[in-house]
Amino acid sequence: MGTDQPFSQTDLTWDYSDPVNGPTIPxxxxxxxxxxxxxxxxxxxxxWHLVGHVNEFNEPGKYIVQDIFEQSIVVTTDKSGDIHAWHNVCRHRGNRLMTERRGVVGGVLRCKYHSWCYNLDGALRAAPRTEHLSNFSKEDHSLKKVRLEIFAGWVYITLDNDAQPISELAAxxxxxxxxxxxxxxxxxxxxxxxxxxxxxxxxxxxxxxxxxxxxxxxxxxxxxxxxxxxxxxxxxxxxxxxxxxxxxxxxxxxxxxxxxxxxxxxxxxxxxxxxxxxxxxxxxxxxxxxxxxxxxxxxxxxxxxxxxxxxxxxxxxxxxxxxxxxxxxxxxxxxxxxxxxxxxxxxxxxxxxxxxxxxxxxxxxxxxxxxxxxxxxxxxxxxx
Ligand code: FES
Ligand SMILES: [Fe+2]
Missing domain, CATH: 3.90.380.10 (Naphthalene 1,2-dioxygenase Alpha Subunit; Chain A, domain 1)
Known part of the structure; x- marks a missing residue:
């Protein structure tokens, strides 16, 4: 009896036209x-990525960090109870802001490096020693927003601003x-x-x-x-x-x-x-x-x-x-x-x-x- 040729597929395509009689994905x-x-x-x-249930955001300052590959997003509740998603990064020199999976903060998200502090609505509240900087405005250094949707009581985020709303996709x-x-x-x-x-x-x-x-x-x-x-x-x-x-x-x-x-x-x-x-x-x-x-x-x-x-x-x-x-x-x-x-x-x-x-x-x-x-x-x- 001869030896079988080993399988090897290099073109990485799949003909899925006949699932009943055809092959599984290679x-x-x-x-x-x-x-x-x-x-x-x-x-x-x-x-869309599931972050958690809305009830996990029922108090100001509650947050969850959700990583999508090397992207990290922090989802928080602001003082009026609105839930926001932010890129989890300080606008000063790019330090990751929150490092725990979930927690509660007082009124600000504080960067541990040089203590820039962001309100729960993403605005840069305090940036020590920047008073005398020319051409610097706190307004230009808010946290960057990530798209968020609440569907059926669950909080989702996406990095794609053109993604079909999850409420449509899973209506x-x-x-x-x-x-x-x-x-x-x-x-x-x-x-x-x-x-x-x-x-x-x-x-x-x-x-x-x-x-x-x-x-x-x-x-x-x-x-x-x-x-x-x-x-x-x-x-x-x-x-x-x-x-x-x-x-x-x-x-x-x-x-x-x-x-x-x-x-x-x-x-x-x-x-x-x-x-x-x-x-x-x-x-x-x-x-x-x-x-x-x-x-x-x-x-x-x-x-x-x-x-x-x-x-x-x-x-x-x-x-x-x-x-x-x-x-x-x-x-x-x-x-x-x-x-x-x-x-x-x-x-x-x-x-x-x-x-x-x-x-x-x-x-x-x-x-x-x-x-x-x-x-x-x-x-x-x-x-x-
Ligand atoms: S990197 Fe965040 S305060 Fe400097
Ligand atoms: Fe199983």
Whole structure:
């Protein structure tokens, strides 16, 4: 028997005209530095980035720092309660202003280098020893504004002033979010957990938008599949957003190792709503929380995976919900991350190249049509 020719693709194109019979997006799209550079410019410098819930900005001086590659943006609330986004940089000599992920400042954003101070509305309030400078005006040295939009109670920013408003792009998602997450307007952040994953951001995304591996991969996935009526799990694409939802298995008495008796929940469904390109809102069955799941690219084969957990304000967090959060952080999340890492390694193999999508309308709960949809959006964004 002869030796197979190793796969190698150098032209970095993909014919996606026949997802059912054709190839998956070629492997180099998950590690090639030129693809990553194109994604940075054409996807991440242009898309909307979730910063947090409006309730995280309910007092003047509260801020969140959001990095988009080497760009850093600080989102703050001013004295009148308006939320603004600024480039997180001092206009004096370019020192980064705020270095913590989130916090509260008194009335100003102060640069630690030479103590220039900016009001929460971005105006330069004080710049020591500049009184005698000729040709200098504080008005010319305000913080530079970044575009911000509040949609369905969540704060988003974009570096692209021409980006389609997120309220248009995801218009119909709002009523679905409210249907499954009725307490969405009244939540606060309970916890944020960051993981560094040695995988391309798309590897993480595609894992989460298919049900094929659900009852076939690890034991924790099977536990989750058992909480839902898996045959009715459905994955639906709406252009720049998508849902994947499963109704509850009403036979269960325990979830995440806790009895359901006496517990309360926002939804008994497994609910997920993804927004192009890298944000997911979700809730686990029988939990009283809203999870955010954000895949932030750091390098072609390194991503920051950020889990946010929001719970209704002023209500005790049920034990089942607490257990679900711990289970996500220590069991389901790591089980998927392990797959992300082994998948990333395999993509380099001379024995792979391109694969096949399992797209089957007779298996709507396990079909990979949403993976294809996502790959196509990624490909079109950089190539068309
Ligand atoms: S760089 Fe900020 S005050 Fe000098
Ligand atoms: Fe998974």
């Amino acid at each position: 492997a180099p799209f998950f590690y090639d530095p030129s693809i990553f550079a194109e994604e940075k410019e054409r996807i991440f410098m242009k898309c 119909d998602s709002e009523k679905i979010l409210h249907r499954f997450l009725p307490d969405m307007d009244n939540v606060e952040l309970l916890e944020e957990t960051d993981f560094i994953v040695d995988a391309n951001w798309k590897v993480i995304q595609e894992n989460s938008i298919e049900g094929y591996h659900f009852d076939l991969s690890g034991p924790v996935h099977k536990d989750l599949a058992a909480l839902i009526d898996f045959k009715d799990y459905r994955l639906t694409a709406f252009d720049k957003w998508w849902t994947y939802t499963g109704p509850p298995n009403t036979e269960v008495s325990h979830a995440y190792g806790k009895p359901l008796e006496g517990a309360t929940w926002q939804t008994d469904w497994f609910f997920n709503l993804g927004l192009w390109p890298n944000t997911t809102f979700y809730s686990f069955p029988y939990t009283d929380m809203i999870g955010t799941f954000i895949m932030i690219p750091l390098a072609p084969e390194k991503s920051l995976l950020r889990f946010g957990y929001y719970v209704p304000k002023g209500r005790e967090v049920p034990d089942v919900t607490k257990a679900a959060i711990a289970w996500m952080n220590t069991q389901l999340g790591p089980e998927d991350i392990e797959l992300n890492v082994t998948n990333q390694k395999g993509l380099h193999s001379f024995g792979f190249g391109s694969g096949r999508y399992l797209i089957d309308e007779n298996l709507p709960n396990q079909s990979e049509h949403l993976v294809f949809h996502f790959h196509k959006l990624c490909y079109q964004a950089i190539r068309e």
